[in-house]
Each structure stands twice: as structure tokens, then as C-alpha cells.
Amino acid sequence: MELKTLMSRAKRGLREELRLYLVAISSLSVAFLCVGGALLAVSNLSSIAERWGQSGRMTVFLRDGAQDGDVAQLRMVLESLPEVRDVEALSSAEARALFLAQSEVTADLAALPPEVFPASLEVTLRGGTDPARVEAIAGRVAQLRAVDDVETYRGFFDRLESLLAAGRGLAGMLALLVGLCVLAVIGNTIRLAVARRRDEIEVLKLCGATDSFVRGPFVVEGTFQGFASAVLAVLVLLLGFALLRGPLDQSISALTGTKAAFLEPWMLMALVLGGALIGAAGSALSLRRYLTV
Secondary structure, X not given: OOHHHHHHHHHHHHHHOHHHHHHHHHHHHHHHHXXXXXXXXXXXXXXXXXXXXXXXXXXXXXXXXXXXXXXXXXXXXXXXXXXXXXXXXXXXHHHHHHHHHHOOOOHHHHOOOHHHOOOEEEEEEOOOOOHHHHHHHHHHHOOOOOEEEXXXXXXXXXXXXXXXXXXXXXXXXXXXXXXXXXXXXXXXXXXXXXXXXXXXXXXXXXXXXXXXXXXXXXXXXXXXXHHHHHHHHHHHHHHHHHHHHXXXXXXXXXXXXXXXXXXXXXXXXXXXXXXXXXXXXXXXXXXXXXOOO
């Protein structure tokens, strides 16, 4: 069957079943919007996880009354380590000011004196530093005379990474379920179209039309439904992201230090092509089972 003939018959079928297909595309676009939203969430979660994996910090809390010489020696030791990128000293007053600037506190907490906030050395580690090596450094530093405690935040970040992994798994399951729903909706739509054009199909078979000649336009119509639904979902998702980007950036930056990002071009292409492929597959499976020619 020539491509021109196939496309011509598919266009005619789309015109004849326009209302049916518009309803299907509207429903499918919601499903693809769920998939796009899940992909958007997974993409941003992955960015957060990557940033947290690359950023390493360690806080060395100093003892009250620590001698300046001991603190200077401690800082020199830390700066000499190859895993350390930067060391910043934070006095009690500076720690209090930073706490008040970054937190919404009541008047009672704002009245706390600087002595409540311990002086510290904020250590920035180089990216890719082995967590076991960080713990080893923390253990050795904690034994020095000027040190009261050392915090590596490893346990906190490990728990957050576990939550992110669970979120990615749930998003993947949602995408799979939505894909199955899309497959079913397109299959049902094509079956309705087949039932409404049964007389035409019988005439074609009586005239000697092959199975592929009869099935071809329906597969193209299903492919178009999946493609159009995915494109519509991407446009709605892009519009929603553009409208909400400001509030999202403020919230996400405050919590994670990163900004919200839209889907990568290859993800958008995969979503649109995936919609077309699911549409074709749904049509083919539906015709195989319900179209007797």
C-alpha cells in the first residue's frame, strides 16, 4: 500500500471520527501530563541528589575558651588535607547572626546571647570525597584539644537520599501505570472506530483488500492520537511550569540550594515519541484482537 494512499485514508478517518478522537486525545493528554509531571519530579530529584552527592561539608565545633593558637593550628591542619577545599572560621556572634538571618524565630529566641551559639570551623570538602574518608578525618579531628564536636551530616544526607530513591521509584511506577492506561484508552477508541466503520471494512474485503490495507489507517490514527496527546501534555506542562517557576524556585532554593529545571530536550522527545509508539501499539493490539478481516 502506498504511503500517500495510507495517509489519505487516515486523514479521512480522522475527519469522520473527529469528535471521538478529540475526546480520546483530551483524556490521554491528562494521562501524559501525569507522566510528564512524574518525569519532571524525577529530573529535579536527580539534580538534587547529584548536588548533595557532590557537595561535602563538615562543621568542627570549638570548645569554649579554646586558645587562638590551638584554633590556628587546627585550621592549618585542615587546610593541608587534600580533601579540604576551604575552611571558614565562624565566631559565636557570627553564628548567631547567621542563625537569625536564615530562620524565622520568635522574640524569645532572638534574645539568646552569642554565647549560646558555639564558634566553629566550616569545612568545605572537595567533590567526590569518599564518605569513609570524611568519617576518618572527623574522627581524628575530634581528638584535638580545641575541638568539642564534629558534624559531617552524613546520616542526615543518607536518609534524604533514601527518600529521594523512594520518590524516584514511585514516580517510575506511576509512569508505568499511566502508560498502561494510555494503551487501554487508545485500544478502546480504535475498537469504537472499527465498529462504526464495519460496513466500509466489509466492502473493502469484498473488493479484495488485504489485511494490512484495512489495518494501516487505524494504526496511523492511533499513532496520531498518542502523538497529539503527548504534545498537548508537554505544552500544558511547560505553561504550568512557566507560571509556577518563581514560587518553585523560592521554595526549592530555600530547602535544597537548587533551582527548579524543566525537562531536558531528550526527555521531551522521548515523551512525544513514546506517545506515538504507545498509540501505534494500542491500535495494533486492538485490531489484532477485535478486527476480523
